[in-house]
Amino acid sequence: MKFSFGLPETHPIRQALAQPNGSQFYRCALQVNPFAYTQENGKAGHGFATEEEYNVAFVAALKEANVQIIAITDHWRARTGAGLRDAAEAAGITVFPGFEAATSLGHHVLCLFNPGTEITRLDLLAGELRGITGPVPCGDNGDGVKTMDELVHKVQGAEWGGICIAAHVTLANGVLWDGGERSSKPWKCENLYASAIPGAITDLLPGKLDIAQNGQTEYHRKRLMALVNAGDVNGPAQVSKVGATSSIKLADLTVEGLRQAFLDPTPRIRLDSETAPxxxxxxxxxxxxxxxxxxxxxxxNTNLNVLIGGRGTGKSSILETLRYAFDAPIAGSEARRNHDSLVKAMLRNGGKISVAVQRHTPAVVAYLIERTYAGPAIVRDENGDVLDVKPLDVLRQLPEIYGQHEIAELARDPTHLTTLLRRFLPPRAAAAASQKEALQKELGETRQRLLTLDKEIATSDERLARLPALHLRRAEYEKADLPAKLDAHTRWQREGTLFQIARDRLKPVQEALEALRTASALDHDGLTPSALQDLPNAELLGGLDESLRQVEAVTLRTATELDAALTSSRAQLELVQQTWKPLRTAADEELQVQLRALQAENVDSSDYLQLAKDIYQLQLIEKQRTGLLAERDTVRQRRRNLFTDYQGILGDEQRDLVRTASQVTTKLGNRVRVRVKHLTPRDGLVKLVREAMAANNQGGQKYTVVLDALQNKADISLLGLAEACRRNETANLRQEYGLSAGQAEQLAGIGAEACMKLEELDLPSSTDLELNVAEVGAGEAVWRPLAELSVGQRATAVLRLLLLDSSVPLMIDQPEDDLDNRFIADDIVPIIKDQKQKRQFLFATHNANVPVLGDADLIVGLAYEHDHIRVGTSGALETPAVHQLVEKVLEGGKEAFARRRAKYNF
Structure with missing residues (x-):
């Protein structure tokens, strides 16, 4: 699928997408028979009277079945397929001309040659294999004169330049046919790379299946035979028959392309019965x-891409600027520094990178990501519209990108290895992580509220501490009967406070009014008649919108009535107060007379009045304190409930990590073992306790022993530690952590806030890997933890984890810098070949094992010329220019390769 992103063809990203991108799957029918064959061999049931009619219908059937490549293989003749070849090529179908030959034992072999090969020459070659001079006459379908080894050597030699496929090997005249002369030698022909079977591999009879899978000693081959579906196609109706076609991955539609596919059949050949990943x-x-x-x-390419070139040709620059475009995370500090400096040097101010990305689930969708140095990433949709999102928002997972030596750096970080392990957690883990985050937020809120309540209660207690003394003083005044004399005045004082109390009681109502006003405008999106008109039950569902409108009307009416009631209440309150004030003034005049009389009796009435006022205010505080205590009990209960759920999620997460580690170990096939250790590292715990102790002025060096004890204790319970500190259980702390009495007191004195933070603390889990360093295929495993491995072996263990089960692109810059060469060939390359069908890879490398043994789908040769980095050549290994470049850059040239071959006696 091609995307334009609403941009002109001249836009850089459109130009990029128009470039060739290496090998692709082509549907191939490699045993197509021409009209003359069907007439001569009694296969004319197709119903066409002339070759022209046959060819026209045949090409139409090929196009309808999306067959892009055919090979025309009449018995011993190429000339009979000339008309069909011309018709197919005119329709854009690639044709490998050739013929079907037979060995001296009568085994049939398809002999294919490069498109465009002269047909008259092919007829002469067929005659030579038949043992005659000149073309083989019509009607001559006899056996040839050469053995399988001789025929294959001749056809595939440099002079002829063809490729052989053993035809219909389990059927008549096939090398595994039970009805003819049987011999294992033709099957074991070293240079015969491919054989045609009639259907799925699993449909072969047990004996044939054992041979095909190299399970029979007599038929054992050094190289596994490539199996293709290439059944006889004797007319248009047979193009879509089972076993007639295979999908073959090719970069160049040449004999060399087929040879490369046959040499690496697992990633390159897909039988008719197999579905695409x-x-x-x-x-x-x-x-x-x-x-x-x-x-x-x-x-x-959608599979394995490899960047090659000398040093300084931009391989690292491409990977790091891609990472910059995605704003992908960088775990290692050294990797971060390298990334920043390289991106700045390559892009410079105003430099821009554009990247087109495609996702396939839940539907095929593409995005264009653009980033100009040094600004933010911009995301466009398929129409070119700029979205208010980040790359992670639309891709959900970012490509995994690792710079030079970064994997080795990550191998030293157990917590990052845990992050890698989390990729394999069950789907529910994502929902649990969101729930955990929400619980952490709520626990934080309850902590803050409890601290506030404790502070308010403590303040109340401090103020209420005066109340007993005030009551005692009041008792003295009561003996002088002063309260009775001034009772009227104290009641006037109480009345004066009621106006503010009334106003305060209206505040929650005002807040409720504001909430009602906000709620009165309900969201009707998706429920309106226009939104429902295409639905089958639109009339019925219209009741939903009506129900909202009813609530809306009541809410609006209530808000209006409440607003009026509040206005009326405030007016009435003001009226009452204004009416009351003159009465208070008159009462004050009477009071003054009374106070002067008491003063004459040497009684300090003003002191008593202040005392009464203070007692009344403290009594109000006492009531408030009761409410605060009740709220604290409620919040504590809420926190206990939240905390139980939180601990449940943490426990599930830890158990999931352990189970996942076990499952990943199994998937890694006895090469890497994964171990998880919980509550480590404890840097978060140490930081929390250090800050709490420092806040209590407990000294710098004095609590080093305490922090070391927390860091080094084998098994630690954060809940137990928090409870012991909260209850000041110094004896328990001394025993658990090996502390002195003074050190235990320091730890116990961290305070209530720190104790609650301890309960909420989510310490990470660390992951360790163990590598089986025994030779591949060795009977007994030899396990070594990361700490005991070389840098290369550590990186190998981590890379195996990175290569496991993921659908996001993986990009690594020069993995060979940190990997043992033996592990690249024995461990890494086989995984890449298997996983590249399900995942996109991009490697920058100087090591030939990755592109050659990994059968790269796209190899890009980079060069540095005139202060710019450019693409020198690109394609797959069958592309001649790429082949030569790989030989020169990665192998040191043909002569160097030949020298090594001679030196090692290969």
Missing amino acids: DGHMEILGAAWEGGLLDGLRLSF
């Missing part, structure tokens, strides 16, 4: 503008 996220292409990468355009 599900689509995965892939980077479609990238374009650079400005800086040293200006003008660079790349279209990527």
Whole structure:
């Protein structure tokens, strides 16, 4: 699928997507028979009277079945297929001309040659294999004169330049046919790379299946035979028959392309019965503008991409600027520094990178990500509209990108290894993580509220401590009968406070009014008649919108009535107060007379009145304290409930990690073992306790022993530690952590807030890997933990984890820098070959094992010229220019390769 992103064809990203991107799957019918064959061999049931009619219908059937490549293989003759070849090529179908030959034992072999090969020459070659001079006459379908080894050597030699496929091997005249002369030698022909079977591999009879899978000693081959579906197609109606076609991955539609596919059949050949893997996220292409990468355009293959070139040709620059575009995370500090400096040097101010990305689930969708140095990433949709999101928002998972030596750096970080392990957690883990985050927030809120309540209660207690003394003083005044004399005045004082109390009682009502006003405008989106009109039950569902409108009307009416009631209440309150004030003034005049009389009796009435006022205010505080205590009990209960749920999630998460580690170990096939250790590292715990002790002025060096004890204790319970500190259980702390009495007191004195934070603390889990360093295939495993491994072996263990079960692109810069060469060939490359069908890879490398043994789908040769990085050549190994580049850059040239071969006596 091609995407334009609403941009003109001249836009850099459109130019990038138009570039070739290596090998692709082509549906191939490699044993197509022409009209003359069907007439001569009694196969004319197709119903066509003339070759022209036959060819026209045949090509139409090929196009309808999406067959892109055919091979025409009449018995001993190529000339009979000339008309069909011309018709197919005119329709854009690639044709490998050839013929079907037979060995001296009568085994049939398809002999295919490069498109465009002269047909008259092929007829002469067929005659030579038949043992005659000149073309083989019509009607001559006899056996040839050469053994399988001789025939294959001749056809596939440099002079002839063809490729052989053993035809219909389990049927008549096939090398595994039970009805003819049987011999294992033809099957074991070293240079015969491919054989045709009639259906699925699993449909072969047990004996044939054992041979095909190299399970029979007599038929054992050094190289596993490539199996293809290439059954006889004797007319248009047979194009879609089972076993007639295979999908073969090719970069160049040549004999060399077929040879490369047959040499690596697992990733390159898909039988008729096999379905294509599900689509995965892939980077479609990238374009650079400005800086040293200006003008660079790349279209990527959906599977294995490899960047090669000498040092300084931009391999690292491409990976790091791609990471910059995605704003992908960088775990290692050294990797971060390298990334920042390289991106700045390559893009420079104003330099821009554009990256097209495609996702396949739940539907095929593409996005264009653009980033100009040094600004934020911009995301466009398929129409070119700019979205208010980040790359992670639309991709859900970002590509995994690792720079030079970064994997080795990550191998030293157990917590990052846990992050890698989390990729394999069950789907419910994502929901649990969101729930955990919400619970952490609520626990934090309850902590803050409890601290506030405790402070308010403590303040109340401090103020209420005066109340007993005030009551005692009042008792003295009561003996002088002063309260009775001034009772009227104290009651007037109480009346004066009631107006503010009334106003305060109206505040919650005012808040409720504001909430009602907000709620009165309900969201009707999706429920309106226009939104429902296409639904089958639109009339019935219309009642939903009506029910909302009823609530809306009542809410609005209530808000209006409440607003009026509040206005009336405030007016009445004001009226009452204004009416009351003159009465208070008159009462004050009477009071003054009374106070002067008491003063004459040497009684300090003003002191008593202040005392009465203070007692009344403290009595109000006492009531408030009762409410605070009740709220604290409620919040504590709420916190206990939240905390139980929180601990449940933490427990589930830890158990999931352990189970996942076990499952991943199984998937890693006895090469890497994964171990999880909980509550470590404890840097978060140490930091929390250090800050709490420092806040209590407990000294710098004095609590080093305490922190070391927390860090080094084998098994630790955060809940137990918090409870012991809260209850000041110094004896318990001394025993648990090996502390002195003074140190235990320091730890116990961290305070209530720190104790609650301890309960909420979510310490990470660390992951350790163990590598089986025994030779591949060795009987007994030899396990070594990361700490005992070389840098290369550590990186190998981590890379195996990175390569396991993921659908996001993986990009690594020069993995060989940190990997043992033996592990690349024995461990890493086989995984890449298997996983590349389900995942996109991009490697920058100097090591030939990755592109050659990994059978790279796209190899990009980079060069540095005139202060810019450019693409020198690109394609797969069958592309001659790429083949030569790999030989030169990665192998040191043909002569160097030949020298090594001679030195090692290969």
